[in-house]
Amino acid sequence: MLIMVQRIGGSRRKTRGIMRRGVREKGKVSISRFFQVFSEGDKVVLKANPAHQGGVYHRRFHGKVAEVTGKQGECYTVTLKDGGKAKGLIVHPVHLQRQVR
Secondary structure (H helix, E strand, O other): OOOOOOOOOOOOOOOOOOOOOOHHHOOOOOHHHHOOOOOOOOEEEEOOOOOOOOOOOOHHHOOOEEEEEEEEOOEEEEEEEEOOEEEEEEEOHHHEEEOOO
16 A cells, blocks of 8 residues: 655745845835836846745745846736746745846
């Protein structure tokens, strides 16, 4: 008889260090972060804010640079290359930062 095992963990498994904020960054999320405005073609860095759990992406994309392709509700659609393939994500603006050139 074959017994199937149950998969342990969810989408935020093993993210204790990667999704942590620095000591000076902790606290409430500022209102200006919620209402950031991006336009199509803007380059953004995916940096998850653990104080706001909604609209967060999978941890494999943390720290990657993506391009804004549109808006969907209060979130933005972004595309990035992952292993040579284009991937599309829906991300809340709290988790996006403008890329510094």
